[in-house]
Amino acid sequence: MFNYSTLESIGMEKLYKTFLEAFSDYQVKIDLPILKFQQMLQRRGYISKVSIGAFENNTLVGFLLNGIRYWDGKLTAYDTGTGVIKTYREHGITSNMIFNTKQLLGEMGVEQYLLEVIQSNISAVRLYKKQGFEILREFECFNLDKNKYTPTAAYETQHINSITKSNWKEFAKFWDFKPSWQNSIDSVNDASGTFVYSIIIIDNTIVGYGIIDKYTGDIPQIAVDKNYRGRGIGRSIFADLLKNTEAYNVKVLNVDNHCDSVKDFLFNLKFQQNVSQYEMVLKL
């Protein structure tokens, strides 16, 4: 018999230990020290009281970690991570955790439930569809071994300490697609200290920017003003981002698969496409 309850009483170390155990056989190798795990949760907006754990005799054996924010103007929960320790799988634990989550979110007036799932994780995709989730977008993920790339820059870059509200307003005009939850403005703002922000200014105006995680090499956003593309600005920003992360492997996750500008740019920089994801939503 399993019990289900929210995670207010579960400390970060316990959660981390269970997370590592549950993801030990995941499609993508998880190499995450506890500090980065904590930063990942912070960035994605994790809230313990809207997250559900499955317990056997008070031992945490599964978890459904959620965050809540406004998304497209609707109060939205986001599944920041679902996992069940291998020996406890195929007992309906995930379905039960989703059932408990839906009830909890419904009581809180949350309008929709969003998640991302790796497309080749057939059983997870099937489960989410069965629960009523529908596919919104398809994302591609890319990575690059830093040692295999020699950065070249035609433009001088500058750094800013943070991105102001008025910066964001301008930057959003550069986008060809809206960044996924984990790469969104709110996610970047909630983990702002983990990033370096690189910009290029022409005639006193910012014409391109890029953001990189100093430790993990993750690039949540990079974009150039549509009027200034094809001049080497994106490449110059990227060259600067590379210099400002200690990671060997640089990642761009969740590129909208319809966005040829970013995909072609990344292929040109010798990135490899590795994983494809679905963005799925359930109306509550």
Ligand SMILES: CC(C)(COP(=O)(O)OP(=O)(O)OC[C@H]1O[C@@H](n2cnc3c(N)ncnc32)[C@H](O)[C@@H]1OP(=O)(O)O)[C@@H](O)C(=O)NCCC(=O)NCCS
């Ligand atoms: C991707 C992007 C940043 C590239 O910026 P850019 O300044 O035009 O890129 P560069 O001029 O530095 O191009 C670098 C290389 O990539 C190639 N490239 C860039 N865009 C390309 C495109 N649309 N098609 C084919 N190749 C492209 C260039 O040909 C260039 O190669 P070269 O040096 O061998 O000539 C820009 O197209 C963009 O902002 N796209 C939208 C970003 C977005 O929506 N992000 C999501 C939200 S953050």
